[in-house]
């Protein structure tokens with residue numbers, strides 16, 4: 001068993017920066033947790049506190065139920081993989097992977113040269129590095145270097161893996177490939193992992209659970225499905241999902257919701273929720289781009305509207321249509337359709353069940 005628990009963890013740096021504020025979440029045995037959020041939101045600081053490289057200002061860090069706040073980094077038995085994989089340039093692939101064991105060998109006499117060699121060969125085989133063992137890092141591609149870094153982290157048989165944006169230096173295609181590789185390796189070894197990224201696609205595709213951070217504060221901790229379909233607040237709704245979710249900022253009266261500075265209206269009679277909404281209350285409604293459909297639908301619960309196409313992006317398997325209501329640009333994600341052109345007036349509809357309601361302050365509700 002290997003469980004990581006953060007209980008009300010805060011970090012204030014000596015210069016007064018509050019990088020992490022009262023964060024709690026846990027990684028169960030074998031889970032792959034993704035910590036996601038914009039640059040500067042405290043992701044690396046959290047990882048460094050877990051690794052013991054940064055002191056915890058307040059709160060408790062537990063491994064398998066045991067408080068480890070004051071454990072030395074070495075005693076935590078963590079494998080770390082960073083963006084700058086920091087391979088030793090003068091060592092071969094073999095020597096790079098063997099490096100942690102060669103260090104251990106100095107104190108652990110049971111580790112023979114033969115044993116180390118066998119372990120390196122086994123890991124090289126799994127990572128498809130067998131043919132490259134004699135090469136130096138500069139003779140490797142980015143993906144191969146990344147695999148060597150993974151091998152070096154695995155060989156110590158760590159209790160936990162911590163990843164800090166390990167793929168951000170790779171090109172888009174390789175990133176997708178390495179994503180799969182990291183996940184299948186992690187599954188194979190079942191090592192509890194925390195993976196940091198600013199990329200919401202990585203978070204959605206890799207995480208068993210996602211922790212969304214903003215300004216040092218944990219916004220939501222849940223499965224990718226819940227994060228996408230039930231975002232806790234406007235920040236999460238906006239950060240997760242591509243293309244970005246649409247927001248309609250406006251006000252309800254007895255009969256309608258009207259978007260500010262816009263002729264976009266929703267008849268209250270189509271909203272199951274309308275009875276609960278107070279007259280003159282301000283709301284921000286959100287709607288995923290794939291939930292807006294082309295054409296008309298007059299069934300109960302649907303809203304129809306017409307709009308002018310401002311831009312189209314053809315992505316091969318899908319089409320993104322941009323339109324504008326009120327002061328903001330909005331997006332529809334639909335099937336490729338060669339007849340839709342910039343400047344066209346198109347009919348659209350959506351089911352009001354797919355609307356998310358937020359207060360002016362950004363909290364979920366309604």
Ligand SMILES: Nc1ncnc2c1ncn2[C@@H]1O[C@H](COP(=O)(O)OP(=O)(O)O)[C@@H](O)[C@H]1O
Nearest residue numbers: 013015017019038039040041042043044045046
């Ligand atoms: N050693 C440090 N001293 C002071 N402030 C720091 C230090 N390290 C990071 N910070 C600040 O803490 C905040 C969080 O940083 P970081 O954890 O690196 O964010 P992220 O990894 O999400 O980009 C930022 O405002 C950053 O400037």
Ligand SMILES: [Mg+2]
Nearest residue numbers: 040043044045
């Ligand atoms: Mg960082």
